[in-house]
Amino acid sequence: xxxxxxxxxxxxxxxxxxxxxxxxxxxxxxxxxxxxxxxxxxxxxxxxxxxxxxxxxxxxxxxxxxxxxxxxxxxxxxxxxxxxxxxxxxxxxxxxxxxxxxxxxxxxxxxxxxxxxxxxxxxxxxxxxxxxxxxxxxxxxxxxxxxxxxxxxxxxxxxxxxxxxxxxxxxxxxxxxxxxxxxxxxxxxxxxxxxxxxxxxxxxxxxxxxxxxxxxxxxxxxxxxxxxxxxxxxxxxxxxxxxxxxxxxxxxxxxxxxxxxxxxxxxxxxxxxxxxxxxxxxxxxxxxxxxxxxxxxxxxxxxxxxxxxxxxxxxxxxxxxxxxxxxxxxxxxxxxxxxxxxxxxxxxxxxxxxxxxxxxxxxxxxxxxxxxxxxxxxxxxxxxxxxxxxxxxxxxxxxxxxxxxxxxxxxxxxxxxxxxxxxxxxxxx
Numbered sequence: 001x002x003x004x005x006x007x008x009x010x011x012x013x014x015x016x017x018x019x020x021x022x023x024x025x026x027x028x029x030x031x032x033x034x035x036x037x038x039x040x041x042x043x044x045x046x047x048x049x050x051x052x053x054x055x056x057x058x059x060x061x062x063x064x065x066x067x068x069x070x071x072x073x074x075x076x077x078x079x080x081x082x083x084x085x086x087x088x089x090x091x092x093x094x095x096x097x098x099x100x101x102x103x104x105x106x107x108x109x110x111x112x113x114x115x116x117x118x119x120x121x122x123x124x125x126x127x128x129x130x131x132x133x134x135x136x137x138x139x140x141x142x143x144x145x146x147x148x149x150x151x152x153x154x155x156x157x158x159x160x161x162x163x164x165x166x167x168x169x170x171x172x173x174x175x176x177x178x179x180x181x182x183x184x185x186x187x188x189x190x191x192x193x194x195x196x197x198x199x200x201x202x203x204x205x206x207x208x209x210x211x212x213x214x215x216x217x218x219x220x221x222x223x224x225x226x227x228x229x230x231x232x233x234x235x236x237x238x239x240x241x242x243x244x245x246x247x248x249x250x251x252x253x254x255x256x257x258x259x260x261x262x263x264x265x266x267x268x269x270x271x272x273x274x275x276x277x278x279x280x281x282x283x284x285x286x287x288x289x290x291x292x293x294x295x296x297x298x299x300x301x302x303x304x305x306x307x308x309x310x311x312x313x314x315x316x317x318x319x320x321x322x323x324x325x326x327x328x329x330x331x332x333x334x335x336x337x338x339x340x341x342x343x344x345x346x347x348x349x350x351x352x353x354x355x356x357x358x359x360x361x362x363x364x365x366x367x368x369x370x371x372x373x374x375x376x377x378x379x380x381x382x383x384x385x386x387x388x389x390x391x392x393x394x395x396x397x398x399x400x401x402x403x404x405x406x407x408x409x410x411x412x413x414x415x416x417x418x419x420x421x422x423x424x425x426x427x428x429x
Contacts, residue, residue, distance in 0.1 A: 138243030250310035
């Protein structure tokens with residue numbers, strides 16, 4: 001009995017162990033096959049948190065992408081702007097090249113018109129070279145404001161121009177009063193300070209006030225006669241670039257006739273002279289004697305007295321503009337008198353290390369365009385010459401300018417025959 005009972009208990013234990021083993025095995029199988037279990041329990045919080053995190057990640061990603069896109073667009077915009085600026089620069093350069101090419105073409109066409117087809121030299125004594133250079137192509141972009149003024153003031157694209165500051169106010173009044181009296185309408189005052197600009201406006205005198213320029217304005221406000229005179233070569237350039245011929249005039253000049261009726265207009269520069277007779281005004285052969293040279297002791301030289309840089313007619317040609325540039329450039333570097341530099345650039349020939357200016361020039365009639373040396377030393381003492389009426393008288397040889405200008409008006413305009421007598425030939429110092 002006891003033996004049977006032990007066997008029965010042992011068998012039961014074995015069955016329990018097998019059942020447990022089968023249960024564990026089945027649990028493992030179900031755990032693998034159904035990790036979430038048979039029933040899905042609704043639990044929204046974890047799902048929402050997951051979606052929220054995912055949305056934030058997407059937004060952050062979008063913001064990063066947008067920022068990168070903006071930066072990319074900015075860099076593309078900067079690159080496009082730089083490219084546009086470069087293209088504009090190229091357009092300006094090409095436009096300038098086209099303008100210069102058209103200008104050269106225009107000059108070439110005018111040269112052809114003057115010269116015509118190539119020809120053989122004619123008979124002896126009949127051949128003449130080119131004297132008159134063609135005018136430049138006007139360029140109003142240089143100074144549109146001045147261009148509008150010149151359109152109103154100039155006659156036949158030419159005018160008288162004078163520079164003035166407050167230091168010469170009294171002489172300026174004599175200057176424009178006689179211009180008006182003669183009937184000249186094409187004249188312009190370049191005012192170098194505000195006082196002169198307002199004064200000219202009050203007197204109904206055509207005036208042009210330049211745009212501010214530190215270098216020029218400092219001289220213009222305080223400079224004396226010679227300093228102001230040197231400014232004209234810079235200022236006149238714009239007039240020529242705009243295609244106008246200019247009769248440059250100092251203000252110590254009395255106008256008695258219209259000078260435009262007495263110009264030849266066949267040269268780049270037509271100037272009055274500081275000479276006082278035919279030899280000094282128009283040139284002469286001066287013989288230099290050097291006894292030590294024996295047989296070759298006499299050397300011939302050519303002499304001419306200088307042109308006056310206070311009264312000259314200049315045409316808008318390439319050589320004329322080059323002359324202004326040369327003089328202005330030297331005056332900016334050298335402590336020199338503008339009239340000396342003006343003549344050196346006009347007359348010095350090309351030589352090793354130096355290329356001369358190829359400009360044509362003409363000397364004005366010294367009795368018509370008279371300097372004060374001719375008047376006070378010669379003309380007033382000659383009964384016949386004193387009857388002649390000059391076109392202008394330039395008081396360039398005497399420092400007492402204003403009283404002599406007033407006396408000249410009394411003599412030639414009012415007919416007061418003794419008006420010039422109180423003055424000496426030269427000056428007191």
